Amino acid sequence: MLDSQLAPTGQAADQRMPILEFQEVSLEYEMHGRxxxxxxxxxxxxxxxxxxxxxxxxxxxxTTLLRMVSGLLPVEKGTVYFQGQPIRGPxxxxxxxxxxxxxxxWRNTLQNVLLPLEVVQPHKRQFQEKRDRYTKAAQDLLRTVGLANFQKHYPWQLSGGxxxxxxxxxxLIHQPEVLLLDEPFGALDAFTREEMWEMLQALWQQTKCTAMLVTHDLREALFLSDVIYVLSPRPSNIALELKVNLPRPRxxxxxxTDEFHHLFTELRKHIHRN
Amino acid sequence: MEKFLKSKSANYVLPIAATVVLLVLWELVVRLFKIPEFVLPAPSAILAAWSAWSGVVIQNSWVTLSNTLMGFAIALVTGLLLGFLIGYSKVAYTTLYPLLVGFNTIPKVALVPLLAIWFGIGTIPAVLTAFLLAFFTIAVNVALGLATVELEMQDVLKALGATKVEIFQKVGFPHSLPYLFASLKIAISQAFIGSVISETVASNKGLGYLIVSASSTFDIPLAFLCLIVLAIMGMVLYGICVAVEQRTVHWVR
Incomplete structure (x- = not known):
């Protein structure tokens, strides 16, 4: 929807251009005088x-890399580009x-999901006017993740998953082009986590957004990703770029499968502790 | 029996039963030991004072109630504004907080004679004392509510490009509400204490004044009657604040 407005030059050229690009990004800071x-x-x-x-x-x-994309953390050395433009804020x-x-x-599930539309333009301007449409969009999303019957529940009434x-x-409600996920399932039990992978894959395929996931769970990374970057211990650099060519939906x-296991072993080999 | 203790009605039945037992014991002790009325009047004597003085007591109760509520209202507005200020601005916090703590440690009863000199006796010093006792609790709690907003909660909004005002509207303000309402039930009791203190020192109206004047004429049953009315009024005000709290911040668990 937004693509057509931003890239009138044609879908093909746009597809080839990376949506995010990290260029020589470094981060240093002082700790205990060092x-x-x-x-x-x-x-x-x-x-x-x-x-x-x-x-x-x-x-x-x-997580730092993720925060740089979100604009929550300024990039001091190097540049992060979003659609060719350096990121300077949210x-x-x-x-x-x-x-x-x-x-x-203090908000029920539905109101929580609607929150970004009350803040992000142009939705903020149109919120009162298009309220019904937005509510419907939120309900559709909630249905996809199996929360259709929990719209009026408050957070304390919901399980962790x-x-x-x-x-x-x-x-996802404001149809972002980039979805950033910072260990989103880290606090869940193993079985719930696996359910969440399938749900996230479905959401991602439905919205066609670009997703960037930070995780400690190698199986999670393999299950969900097209590409996995392994970072080395500090000072970090990219130790391995692993393409995952398993068919979708996974x-x-x-x-x-042996293929999955082979990839897992390859990934594990490249992870070293600090 | 166990089933009753867990039931809702136990919450009402047990305290009422305890009150009745206390009153009966009180009556018995006073009669058995022939304690003179000007030392400790029996409940029956206090009841007799009610039939003799009910008009006067009710009239003065209204005065105390209105003093308390006015002081409380001013404390609420001031406390909210101050709380938002010191909760959001580090500079305001560093500058004002020590002053507020210093001011709060002054026993407010010591200020009443001064207030009486500046404003005369009656309503104004009572309202001011109520306000002075109550606002600090509200301010500190609201500030605490703002200061304890989880950083991640703010990040959710910041990442959407929300302005500071929006972050306050969507997160800061609602987050401080439970703290505000928790402070209200304490502040209303403080306002109540403040107005009664001021009435005992610098007034010719109100329950505080009535207690002093009854004591000086050795009408101890009337003084006790005033105390009981004060207790009931205090409980009702507290109860209202608790009810408001439970309705407005039902999402706190």
Missing amino acids: RMTILDRISFAVGRSQFVSLVGPSGCGK LKSVGIAFQNPVLLP MRQRASLCRA TLEMCF
Whole structure:
């Protein structure tokens, strides 16, 4: 929908241009009087509608990269481009979900999902007028994630998995082109997590957004991604770029195939602790 | 029995039963030991005072109630504004907080004579004392509510490009509501204490004044009657605040 407005030159050219590009991105900061390098000249590009994961040891700066895309953290060294433009602040075409679902406790599920539309233009301007349409869009999303019957429930009435699903709906309601996921399922139990993978895959295929996932779970990364970047310990750089060519939609049975296992071993080999 | 203790009606039956037992014991002790009325009047004597003085007591109760509510209302507005200010602005917090703490430690009863000199006796010092006792609790709680907003909650809005005003509207303000309402039930009691204190020192109206004047004429049953009315009024005001709290911030768990 937005593509056509931003790229009148044609779909094909637009498809080939990376939607996100990291160019020589570094991050240093001072701790106890010592200068620490967290990220060391990281460069990679993410194609439109791709699902990309970042994995690596704790403290290697995965979340930092995500925060740079969201505009929550300024990029001091190097540049992050969104559709060819350097990112200098929050972008309305980015949706974000954290490990903690951070739903607003005073809003019910539906109201929580609608929140971005009350803030992001042009929806904010049209919110009163198009309220019914927005509500319907939110209800459609909630139905996709199996929360159709929980619209009027408050966060304290939902389970951890349900809250996270609502949080994903909120991240997607304003039809962002980039979906950022910071360990969104990290706090869930193993079985719920696997359910969430399938649900997230369905949402991603439905919305055709570009997704960038930070995770510690290698199976999760393999299940969901087109490309996985393994970051090395500090000062981090990209240790491995792994393309995952498993067919879509992926199923949990695929996790038990030799091919999946082979990729898993390859990935694990490249992860080293700090 | 166990089933009754867990039921809702136990919440009403048990305290009422305890009150009745207390009153009966009180009556018995006063009669058995022949305690003179000007030391400790029996409940029956207090009841007799009610039939003699009910008009006066009700009239003065209204005065106390209106003083309390006016002081509380001013404290609410001031407390909210101050709370938002020191909760949001680091500079305002650093500058004002020590002053507020210092001011709050002054026993407010010590201010009443000054207030009486500035404003005369009666309503104004009572309202002001009520306000002075109550606003600090509200301000500190509202500030705390703003200061404890989870960073991630703000990040959700910041990542959408929300302005500071929007973040306040959507997150800061609703987040501070439970803190505000928790402080209201304490603040209303403080306002109540403030107005009664001021009435005892600098007024010719109100329950506080009535207690002092009854004591000075050794009409102890009337003084006790005033105390009981005060207790009931205090409980009702507190109860209203709790009810409002439960309705407005039902989402807190």
